[in-house]
Amino acid sequence: MRTSFAVSLQKTGFQAVAFQKSVQPLLRYIKELGFTGVELAVRDPSLLDWKELTGTLDGMGLPVCALGTGQAFLEEGLSLSALDGDISRRALDRLRMHIELAESLQSLVIIGLIRGNLPSGEGMWERAWEHFRENVSLLADEALTRGGRLVIEPLNRYEVNFLHTVEETLECIGSLAAQNVGVLADTYHMNIEEVDMAASLLMAEKKLWHVHVADSNRLAPGMGHLAFTPLLNVLREMEYTGYVSAEIIPRPDLEEAARNTMSFFREMNIAV
Ligand code: LER
Ligand code: MN
Numbered sequence: 001m002r003t004s005f006a007v008s009l010q011k012t013g014f015q016a017v018a019f020q021k022s023v024q025p026l027l028r029y030i031k032e033l034g035f036t037g038v039e040l041a042v043r044d045p046s047l048l049d050w051k052e053l054t055g056t057l058d059g060m061g062l063p064v065c066a067l068g069t070g071q072a073f074l075e076e077g078l079s080l081s082a083l084d085g086d087i088s089r090r091a092l093d094r095l096r097m098h099i100e101l102a103e104s105l106q107s108l109v110i111i112g113l114i115r116g117n118l119p120s121g122e123g124m125w126e127r128a129w130e131h132f133r134e135n136v137s138l139l140a141d142e143a144l145t146r147g148g149r150l151v152i153e154p155l156n157r158y159e160v161n162f163l164h165t166v167e168e169t170l171e172c173i174g175s176l177a178a179q180n181v182g183v184l185a186d187t188y189h190m191n192i193e194e195v196d197m198a199a200s201l202l203m204a205e206k207k208l209w210h211v212h213v214a215d216s217n218r219l220a221p222g223m224g225h226l227a228f229t230p231l232l233n234v235l236r237e238m239e240y241t242g243y244v245s246a247e248i249i250p251r252p253d254l255e256e257a258a259r260n261t262m263s264f265f266r267e268m269n270i271a272v
Pocket of ligand 1: 068069070071110111112113114153155159186212247
């Protein structure tokens, strides 16, 4: 198991991610604490200097495990399930750019909030659902030509109105022909939606490619009341080799939240 901390490269309204104006010292801090990788939340890859970013990360020896894309939904309303052609086209174009950036960083691309919400109304839900699946298939094909992989993240019902559980997400992935689409399980959402969190992780088997950890209150693991030991035991049992990435509300402040996360990972023997 590898460890990571999620960081936003742009200022964002999304609470559960660390942001600091100057990203270099933050990345260095994460590396120094002992995280083996970093996860980057990127609203719009075209606003970044890719060369400088890859240079900085390479120089630090800090791999990027995954690219978060949800800010494009939260801040711009882009959505893969939108029946409005312009919105879903812009969502597709944006994710194409994430896939391209992910190729140079060798990271996963997350399909979380960017899937949007399915509309109600006669036949609309079904049409939008189909549209979402077609769009993910398109993106998966494009990612494949770049050797890339996508992960769909089940999210809780208060954030989006479909794909809330690991089981539903596996079913959706199974209905796509793509082999390069897997599951991202986030303990914060799972605590709300799953009947048995450990059993759901097990159910994902070899399709579990990424894990977000946050406690019940979305603070650093150990700062709420989630029982992590059985979950980490199941990951060990499954021989999960992916990342356990902290996507948390950085309280009381960023430094302390990251430090607490690493202390917790050490206590749980997933970091040295
Ligand atoms: C949103 O709550 C979340 O967990 C993100 O990883 C989704 O893009
Ligand atoms: Mn998440």
